[in-house]
Amino acid sequence: MMELSIGRFCCVLLSLFAGLVSGLEITSTGPTSIEKASGQSVKLDCQFTLAPEDSGPLDIEWSLLASDNQKEDKVVILYSGDRAYVDYYPPMTGRVHFNSPDPKNGDASINLTGLKSSxxxxxxxxxxxxxxxRSRKMLLIVMVKPSKPRCYAEGPTEEGKNIVLRCKSSEGTNPLQYSWEKTSDSKLLPSTAVLDPVGGTINVKNASASASGTYRCSVSNRVGTEDCILYLNVTPPPNTAGIIAGAIIAVLLILLIIAIILFCCCRARHRKKYEKEICNEIREDVPPPKSRVSTARSFTVGSQRSSLGSMSPSNLHEYALKPQYDKIPSSEEYERPPSHAPVPPPNGAKMAGPNLSRMGGIPVMIPAQNRDGSIV
Structure with a gap:
């Protein structure tokens, strides 16, 4: 352990002695902290001087130090052996260069273009x-300019309500500061307005019609400013009773229309069903004859047919000569009043055959008949 401690002490003494005898010095005296906006360019200054005793090869190395001690530093650009190496760090490829084409002349400064927040x-x-x-450290802070904010009103914009106006920028390096102003009418914010410069809101309590107008919101940080415009229109509260009455009337009208449509459909359906039933009924094309005339004619014709069927040829000749059998009585004759009809013989009186012949009658055998006059 003693030998190891003596060895380290000797190394420290040698390094201090080398620093004392060396003439290499970093001469840059500019700020060690720089703030820039994204997209801009920056020059990181590193000027140095050499002495005759500095006879070794010249090496210049720029590196991005890791924020965590557990990680390695990233070499960004390198000059060694009279040659520049610019592709050490892929995220900065094409964006980092030495400020001087020949850094060994004492200018080790570099230029970064198209800055990003990373x-x-x-x-x-x-x-x-x-x-x-020799070495020199510099802190670079790349700030993002605020994006154009979006302005909008939250909640109902009615009189007597609390109206919240919001302004929000989606990008930008903190801290962001918000401010509101009214650009119309009196150009003064409502007396009940409460502004939040960090959250970007303005709360107008118990808003009145005078709060209507044009508002501008501005958001800014150390590298830029953006704004947006909002037009606020505070309206009177709605007529709730009128809205309810209108809704009820509209519902009743809809129900009435539906009822009329259903009624028409049912009526048309019943009419179609009735017409279909009428078409399926059996109809008599010719009406039947009058019952009395039909009965009289069937009776007379039946009687004549019965008489003719029972006669002999000799009697048939005599039957043809009698005028009363020449024709069938007409309906008018059949329907004559009883006063003109011959008086029938008394009930119960029986005519004998000789008496009937003496009176000029001809005995006739009438065959049996059914009700409709057909011979049995």
Whole structure:
């Protein structure tokens, strides 16, 4: 352990002695902290001087120091052996260059273009020329300019309500500061307005019609400012009773229309069903004859047919000569009043055959008949 401690002490003494005898010095005296906006360019200054005793090869190394001690530093650009190496750090490829085409003349400064928020960090310039080594650190803060904010009113914009006006920027490096102003009418914010410069809100309590107008919200940080415009229109409260009455009337009208449609459909359906039933009924094309005339004619014709069927040829000749059998009585004759009809014989009187012949009658055998006059 004693030997190890003596060895370390000797190394420290040698390094201090080399620093004392070396003429290498970093001469830059500019600020060690720089703030820039994204998209801009920055120059990280690192000027140095050499002495005749610095006879070793010149090496210049720029690195981005890790924020965590457990991680390694990232070499950004390197000059060694009279040659520049610019592709050490892929995220900065094409965006980092030495300020001087020949850094060995004493200018080890670099230029970073198209800055991004990820470029923020501590950069170290290390110049080595044996036996001397010198370095310089610089803090670069790349700030993002605020994006154009969005302005809108939250909640109902009615009289007597609390109206919240919001202003929000989606991008931008903190801290962001918000401010509101009214650009119309009196150009004064309502007396009941409460502004939140960090959250970007303005709360107008118990809003009145005078709060209507044009408002501008501005958001800013150390590298830029953006704004948006909002037009606020405070309206009177709605007529709730009128809205309810209108809704009820509209519902009743809809129900009435539906009822009319259903009624028409049912009526049309019943009419169609009735017409279909009428078409399926059996109809009599010719009406039947009058019952009395039909009965009289069937009776007379039946009687004549019965008489003719029972006669002999000799009697048939005599039957043809009698005028009363020449024709069938007409309906008018059949329907004559009883006063003109011959008086029938008394009930119960029986005519004998000789008496009937003496009276000029002809005995006739009438066959049996059914009700409709057909011969049985």
């Amino acid at each position: 470029d923020s960090g501590t950069y170290q310039c290390k110049v080595k020329k044996a036996p001397g080594i």
